[in-house]
Amino acid sequence: MGRRFIAIWFRHLTTDRMVRSQPELKDIPFVLSAPEHGRMVIKAANTAAQEKGINVNMLVADCRAIYPTLQVFDNKPGQAEKLLNALAEWCLRYTPVVAVDLPDGLILDVSGCAHLWGGERPYLKDIITKLRGYGYDVRAAIADTIGTAWAISRFGKVSPIVEPCSQMEVLLPLSPAALRLEPATLDRLNKLGLYHIRSFISMPRKALRRRFGQTLLSRLDQALGQEQEVLKPIQPAEPYQERLPTLEPIRTATGIEIALKQLLENLCLRLAKEGKGLRKCVFKCYRIDGNIQQIEIGTSQSSRNVKHLFNLFELKIATIAPALGIEVFTIEAPVVEDISVTQDALWDFTEGGNGTAIAELLDRIASKLGVGTIHRYLPDEHYWPERSMKVAASLAEKPETAWRTNMPRPIHLLPQPELIDVTVPMPDYPPLLFHYKGVLHNVKKADGPERIEQEWWLEQGLYRDYYCIEDEQGARYWLFRLGSYDSGEPKWFIHGFFA
Numbered sequence: 290m291g292r293r294f295i296a297i298w299f300r301h302l303t304t305d306r307m308v309r310s311q312p313e314l315k316d317i318p319f320v321l322s323a324p325e326h327g328r329m330v331i332k333a334a335n336t337a338a339q340e341k342g343i344n345v346n347m348l349v350a351d352c353r354a355i356y357p358t359l360q361v362f363d364n365k366p367g368q369a370e371k372l373l374n375a376l377a378e379w380c381l382r383y384t385p386v387v388a389v390d391l392p393d394g395l396i397l398d399v400s401g402c403a404h405l406w407g408g409e410r411p412y413l414k415d416i417i418t419k420l421r422g423y424g425y426d427v428r429a430a431i432a433d434t435i436g437t438a439w440a441i442s443r444f445g446k447v448s449p450i451v452e453p454c455s456q457m458e459v460l461l462p463l464s465p466a467a468l469r470l471e472p473a474t475l476d477r478l479n480k481l482g483l484y485h486i487r488s489f490i491s492m493p494r495k496a497l498r499r500r501f502g503q504t505l506l507s508r509l510d511q512a513l514g515q516e517q518e519v520l521k522p523i524q525p526a527e528p529y530q531e532r533l534p535t536l537e538p539i540r541t542a543t544g545i546e547i548a549l550k551q552l553l554e555n556l557c558l559r560l561a562k563e564g565k566g567l568r569k570c571v572f573k574c575y576r577i578d579g580n581i582q583q584i585e586i587g588t589s590q591s592s593r594n595v596k597h598l599f600n601l602f603e604l605k606i607a608t609i610a611p612a613l614g615i616e617v618f619t620i621e622a623p624v625v626e627d628i629s630v631t632q633d634a635l636w637d638f639t640e641g642g643n644g645t646a647i648a649e650l651l652d653r654i655a656s657k658l659g660v661g662t663i664h665r666y667l668p669d670e671h672y673w674p675e676r677s678m679k680v681a682a683s684l685a686e687k688p689e690t691a692w693r694t695n696m697p698r699p700i701h702l703l704p705q706p707e708l709i710d711v712t713v714p715m716p717d718y719p720p721l722l723f724h725y726k727g728v729l730h731n732v733k734k735a736d737g738p739e740r741i742e743q744e745w746w747l748e749q750g751l752y753r754d755y756y757c758i759e760d761e762q763g764a765r766y767w768l769f770r771l772g773s774y775d776s777g778e779p780k781w782f783i784h785g786f787f788a
Contacts, residue, residue: 291453295397295413296438297420297429299376302393304335306372307362309424319360322349332364336426369393376420377523382575382617383416385530388520394442396435398520405534409450423579432456435520436512440467456513461487468508474501527621529567531555538577538614542606545574545615549602550595552620557593566591566628568683572602574609575617582609586656589648589663590683591626597649601656626683668692673744674702674784696739697757699767699785706769706782716774719756723768725783730760738770757787 299305303321308314318338320331329349338359343352353359369392377387377395386398399412406412413431420427430441432451441451441459444467451459460467463486465478478501483489489497490509498506510516531552539545549572560566568591574582584605592598655663665681667688677693711720719735737756743749751772758766765787772779 291433292398292400293403293409293431293433293453294435294438295399295416295429295431296390296435296442297380297395297397297416297427298442299373299393299395300426300428301333301335302372302425303333303364303369305425306368308335314360317360318343318356318358319362320349320352321362321364323364323366329361374523376425378581379579380416381524381581382619383412385527385532385619385621386520386522388522390439394439396439396520398522399431402532405532413449432459434512434514435518436468436508437514439469440512443467457490460512461485461490465489468505468512470505470508474505477501527623529556529559529622529625531559531620533618535616535618538611538616539618540611540614542609545606545609545611545618546599546603548615548618549606549620550599552618553595553598553602556620556622557595557598560593560622560625560628564627565625566593567598567622567625568592569624570598570602570620570622573619573621574611574615575619576612577614577616578612580612582611582615584608586652587624589651589655591628592648592652593628597652601652604653604656671744672741673747674698674741675704676744676747678702697736697787700788701786702767703784706784709768709781709783711768711781717754719758720768720781723758723781723783725766730758730762730764730766732758733761734759741769755784 304319307319307321314335316337318341319335320338320343321333322329322331324330331343331345331347331349331352334343334345338352338356341356341359343356343359349361353361370389373389373391373393373395377389380387380395380397384397384399384402388396388398390396403409403412406415409431413429417427417429428442428449430438430445430449430451432438432441433453434456437451437456437460440463441447441449444463445459447459465483465486466475468486470478478484478489486509494506507516511518533548533552535548539548552572556567556570567588569585569587571583571585576582584602586598586601586605588598588601651663666678667681667686668690669677669679670690671677707725709723709725711723713720717738719737720732722729722731724730735756735758738754739756740752740754742752753769753771755767755769758768760766766783767785767787768781768783770779770781
């Protein structure tokens with residue numbers, strides 16, 4: 290089975306949205322207008338207004354002459370795009386690839402998705418029924434190409450499901466406007482009496498290009514599948530994703546757990562075939578009211594252990610609010626890494642797998658306290674204190690250099706040194722006392738200085754002279770002087786705390 294696309298056309302997008310918020314307007318003719326060259330021009334008209342002969346691009350003054358009681362509202366710039374983006378996010382329950390087709394449509398890449406709903410017909414019916422249930426007047430079609438699906442959704446008078454490799458047959462009787470051509474090109478075609486695609490599709494390509502330009506040929510090739518058309522989805526599709534639609538809306542925690550286990554099993558089976566494990570996983574629940582509930586987990590090392598991953602999710606399932614019910618579940622792994630055979634084997638043992646046990650413990654702690662609360666640090670190849678360490682990406686990451694142990698280093702290093710006031714008996718001596726956060730500290734002992742030069746290949750700046758200081762309370766600090774007294778009054782900073 291090749292690629293399949295669905296084109297959805299919202300015939301009255303902005304006016305339908307207004308009726309949703311103000312149901313009393315449902316049977317009243319009204320339009321949305323905006324100023325244009327000093328005149329008020331209609332940008333959208335509801336079905337009742339169109340039945341009175343009022344359409345887009347007409348002047349409000351002319352329309353009121355036709356129908357004096359016509360209701361006129363301001364058209365909000367960007368409203369259509371905002372609505373389409375919201376509807377595109379809603380459609381993610383049906384496929385991971387959804388693109389906005391301004392000014393009034395959506396394009397869905399549904400390749401390999403329809404079987405989850407029992408076939409293309411119930412799949413398309415489910416989408417249309419739900420959108421109409423939300424109050425939107427929609428038409429939709431499914432075909433091998435974006436161009437054909439778009440054409441049938443707007444101009445088709447046959448089945449909205451175009452059989453594979455049948456683009457030519459369904460396009461022939463349609464108007465040239467079904468090819469998404471510019472108005473100037475459509476005018477030239479009409480003047481020549483070419484009212485249907487069959488009228489010119491067999492003409493020599495050179496003649497068509499010379500008379501109508503390359504755009505006509507490109508649109509024709511795209512609709513027939515002879516030229517690829519690239520979608521711009523609202524968000525990149527995750528390569529590792531599994532979907533699970535439900536026959537009936539799920540409202541219970543037990544039902545959510547069953548869906549989660551099934552999706553995890555499918556995802557981890559795929560990861561096992563590819564020798565990979567996940568580091569981050571997102572579980573999404575699409576409710577029938579359009580709301581999306583989601584929870585996510587992270588792991589200290591790549592994992593495809595279903596039981597372990599489920600235990601991490603289980604701590605957060607209570608935060609999911611099913612409301613009227615959940616109709617589609619998805620799980621995706623945005624961060625995936627290779628997993629070694631040795632690492633994978635450790636999952637099956639209850640004893641002897643110390644590294645794995647530590648990783649699982651850290652994962653459970655992080656799930657309770659929040660992602661980002663646990664960090665592992667490795668030494669980095671720098672002498673400048675702020676650059677002398679880095680956050681490890683996983684437990685498996687190995688240090689490139691050893692920790693420096695020939696000189697004392699604080700157990701707690703401040704992210705940025707903090708300025709302090711000191712009293713110094715003479716230059717190049719440690720301070721006698723210093724003020725830090727409003728507290729006066731009398732110095733009892735001091736070691737140093739240790740001079741650390743700025744890494745000139747990375748940044749220009751003065752050197753630092755560090756001192757290990759102990760106050761009368763026994764607390765120990767790491768202070769430094771920036772520069773020397775020869776160049777003026779240097780500044781003093783506190784940079785860390787010893788145990």
